[in-house]
Amino acid sequence: MGVVILLVMAAGVGLMLTRRLPTAFALVLLAVVIAFLAGAPLTGKNSVLDTVLQEGAPTLAATMIAIILGSWLGKLLDETGIAGTLVRKIVEFGGDRPTVVALGVLAVSALVGTVTGSAPAAMLAGIIGIPAMIAVGVPKVTAAGTVLMGIAVGIPFELPVWQFFSTALELPIPTVRAFMVKLFPFALAAALAFVLVETRRRGTEHAWSLKSVEAKPRSRRADLGDAPWYALLAPAVPLVLALGFELAIIPSLLAGVLYALATTTRPGEMNKRLLRTLYGGFEVAAPPIALFIAIGILLAAVKLPGAVDALEPLVKGVSPQNPVLFVLVFTLLVPLCLYRGPLNVFGLGAGIAGVLIATGIYPAAAVLGMATSYNQVFGVADPTSTQTVWSAQYAGVTPQQVMVRTLPYVWAVALGGLCVTAVTRL
Amino acid sequence: MTTSEPASLIGELTDPASVDDVEWAARLLAATPTHEGRDPELLRQWARRADEFGSRLAPVRSTAHVIERDDGLKRMLLARYTSRPPTVELYTDTLALAEELVDARGWRDWYPPGSVRAAALAHEAVHAHLHHGPAKGALRQALGHTVLRLGRLRVAGHVAGAEEVAAHAYARTVCGLGRSPLLLSAALRAALTRPGREN
Numbered sequence: 344m345g346v347v348i349l350l351v352m353a354a355g356v357g358l359m360l361t362r363r364l365p366t367a368f369a370l371v372l373l374a375v376v377i378a379f380l381a382g383a384p385l386t387g388k389n390s391v392l393d394t395v396l397q398e399g400a401p402t403l404a405a406t407m408i409a410i411i412l413g414s415w416l417g418k419l420l421d422e423t424g425i426a427g428t429l430v431r432k433i434v435e436f437g438g439d440r441p442t443v444v445a446l447g448v449l450a451v452s453a454l455v456g457t458v459t460g461s462a463p464a465a466m467l468a469g470i471i472g473i474p475a476m477i478a479v480g481v482p483k484v485t486a487a488g489t490v491l492m493g494i495a496v497g498i499p500f501e502l503p504v505w506q507f508f509s510t511a512l513e514l515p516i517p518t519v520r521a522f523m524v525k526l527f528p529f530a531l532a533a534a535l536a537f538v539l540v541e542t543r544r545r546g547t548e549h550a551w552s553l554k555s556v557e558a559k560p561r562s563r564r565a566d567l568g569d570a571p572w573y574a575l576l577a578p579a580v581p582l583v584l585a586l587g588f589e590l591a592i593i594p595s596l597l598a599g600v601l602y603a604l605a606t607t608t609r610p611g612e613m614n615k616r617l618l619r620t621l622y623g624g625f626e627v628a629a630p631p632i633a634l635f636i637a638i639g640i641l642l643a644a645v646k647l648p649g650a651v652d653a654l655e656p657l658v659k660g661v662s663p664q665n666p667v668l669f670v671l672v673f674t675l676l677v678p679l680c681l682y683r684g685p686l687n688v689f690g691l692g693a694g695i696a697g698v699l700i701a702t703g704i705y706p707a708a709a710v711l712g713m714a715t716s717y718n719q720v721f722g723v724a725d726p727t728s729t730q731t732v733w734s735a736q737y738a739g740v741t742p743q744q745v746m747v748r749t750l751p752y753v754w755a756v757a758l759g760g761l762c763v764t765a766v767t768r769l
Numbered sequence: 770m771t772t773s774e775p776a777s778l779i780g781e782l783t784d785p786a787s788v789d790d791v792e793w794a795a796r797l798l799a800a801t802p803t804h805e806g807r808d809p810e811l812l813r814q815w816a817r818r819a820d821e822f823g824s825r826l827a828p829v830r831s832t833a834h835v836i837e838r839d840d841g842l843k844r845m846l847l848a849r850y851t852s853r854p855p856t857v858e859l860y861t862d863t864l865a866l867a868e869e870l871v872d873a874r875g876w877r878d879w880y881p882p883g884s885v886r887a888a889a890l891a892h893e894a895v896h897a898h899l900h901h902g903p904a905k906g907a908l909r910q911a912l913g914h915t916v917l918r919l920g921r922l923r924v925a926g927h928v929a930g931a932e933e934v935a936a937h938a939y940a941r942t943v944c945g946l947g948r949s950p951l952l953l954s955a956a957l958r959a960a961l962t963r964p965g966r967e968n
C-alpha cells in the first residue's frame with residue numbers, strides 16, 4: 344500500500360507541475376486519496392472527514408494569523424511610504440555606486456522579508472527598488488536576484504515561518520529560533536556574495552530606452568513625502584521583540600503594526616488607515632492562507648496510523664542515517680524543491696516532512712533543518728513561486744534567467760544548512 | 770502643471786515638438802523611480818542643471834567595442850552600454866525607424882542624416898565616461914541635491930535619471946542636433962505604441 348501512496352503523491356506532483364490543478368487544491372485531493380488508501384474510515388477516530396478535513400484544516404491557524412498580521416504590516420509599510428523612503432534614501436546616498444545601491448536594497452529586502460514573505464515582500468522592496476537599481480546601472484537579472492536574495496536573508500527571521508515550522512513539525516518555538524539563527528549566516532553570506540560577485544562580473548548597464556520618457560506627463564501618485572526617520576525602524580520592531588526579547592510571534596507583529604501607525608499617522612486618521620490596510624492585508628494573505636489550510640489537511644492525512652505503517656518501511660529504506668551521506672543525498676536532491684517538486688516545503692514537501700517525523704526516521708529537529716534549508720532555495724530560485732515570477736517580470740527578464748543566476752548561491756546555503764543539521768541533530 | 774491641461778495635452782500629442790527639451794528631461798526624471806511625488810518645479814530645476822552639465826562636458830572619447838543588433842524595436846531600445854566588457858550595442862532597426870520618423874515629421878533640420886547613430890554613440894560614451902572617472906561626483910555637485918547637512922558640511926545626493934539627461938544633452942551638443950534626442954525618443958515611443966500598430 345505504501346507504494347500506491349507514493350505513486351499517488353507522484354501523480355499529485357504531476358498535476359501541480361503541469362498546472363492542471365492549483366497547489367492548494369492538489370494537496371487537499373492528495374490528502375483525501377491518501378487517507379482512503381491508508382484505510383481510514385469515513386467518520387470517527389482517525390477518519391477522512393473528522394480527522395483529516397475537520398481537524399487538519401485549522402492545524403496551521405496560528406501561522407495564518409501571523410501571515411495576516413505580516414501582510415497587514417506590509418500594507419502599512421507601503422501606504423505610509425516607509426518602504427519607499429528607505430529605498431529612496433539608499434539611492435540618494437549610494438546612487439553613484441551601483442554596488443552600494445544593490446547592497447542597500449538587499450538590506451531593505453531582508454528587513455521586509457522578516458515581516459512578510461514571498462510576493463508581498465518582493466513587491467514592498469522591489470516596486471521602487473528594482474527600477475531604482477536598474478536606473479543606477481545594475482543589470483536586470485542582478486536587480487531581480489538582489490531583491491530575492493535579500494528576502495531570503497530575512498526568511499530565517501520571518502516570524503510566520505517560525506510559527507509554520509513550529510506547528511507543522513510539532514517543535515517548540517525556541518527550537519525553531521535556535522536553528523534559524525544558525526541558518527542565517529549562510530543566507531547572509533550567500534546574498535552578499537551574490538551582490539558583490541554579480542555586480543563585479545556583469546558590471547553596469549545603461550539603456551537608451553524608448554520607454555524612459557512618456558508622451559504625456561505621468562499621473563502621479565498623491566505626494567506621500569518622506570516618512571520620518573524613526574518610522575523607518577518599523578519593519579525591525581517585530582524582529583527585535585521576537586528575537587531580542589523572546590516575545591511571542593503574534594504580539595510582536597502587532598507591535599510592529601502599532602509602531603508603524605503611531606509614527607506616521609495623525610490620530611484622526613488612524614482607524615480608517617488601520618482598517619483599510621488590514622483588509623488589504625487579507626487580500627495579500629489569501630494565497631498563502633489557502634495553501635496553509637491545504638497543508639494542514641495533508642499533514643493530518645500522512646500522520647494517520649495507516650499511512651505511517653504503510654510508508655515507514657519504504658521511506659526508511661531510502662533515508663540515509665550516516666551524516667555524510669545525509670548531507671550528500673539531500674544536497675543533491677535540492678532541485679526537487681523547484682517547479683513545485685516533491686520537496687517544496689510549501690507543498691508536498693510538508694507532507695514528506697510529516698512522514699519523516701511520524702515514522703520516526705529522523706528526529707523532528709533534523710527534519711526542521713532539512714525543510715528550512717530547502718526553503719532557502721525555494722524562496723529565491725523556484726521559477727514558479729510568486730515572488731520569483733513577480734520580481735523577474737517586473738525587472739523585464741524571465742524567472743528562468745533569475746533561477747540560473749541565483750541557484751548556485753542558494754544551493755550553497757542549503758548545503759550549509761544541511762551540514763549544520765547533520766552535525767547538531769542527527 | 771500647465772502641460773496637463775486638456776487643450777495643450779491634445780496639442781502636444783499630435784506635435785511632441787511643442788514640448789521643450791527641458792520639459793522632456795523633467796518628464797524623464799518624473800518617470801524614474803524614487804522621484805514619485807516630487808515637486809515638478811524641483812524636477813525641472815534638476816533637468817535644467819543636468820542638461821547644462823551634459824552640454825558643457827568636454828568631448829569624451831569612447832574606447833568601447835561597438836556591436837550592432839536588430840532586435841531593438843520589440844525591446845523598445847535604441848542603444849545600450851555595458852561596462853563589462855565595455856560595449857555599446859546599437860539597435861539598427863530602431864535607428865532605421867528613427868531616420869524614417871525624422872523625415873515623416875519634417876525634422877531633418879534638427880536631426881541631419883546619420884545623426885541619430887552618432888548621437889547614440891555619443892550618449893553611450895557619456896555613460897562610459899561617468900562610469901570610469903570622477904565625473905559622477907561633479908554631476909552630483911552640479912545638481913546640488915542636499916540630502917544631509919552637518920554644520921557646514923553638505924552631502925549632495927544622487928539624483929536618479931540625471932545621468933541620462935546629461936548624456937542626451939551631451940549628444941545633442943556634440944552632434945549638433947537642433948533638439949534633444951529625448952524628443953525623438955518620445956516620438957518613437959508614440960509611433961511604436963500607437964493603437965493598431967502590430968507589435
Ligand SMILES: [Zn+2]
Binds near residue numbers: 549
Ligand atoms: Zn543612457
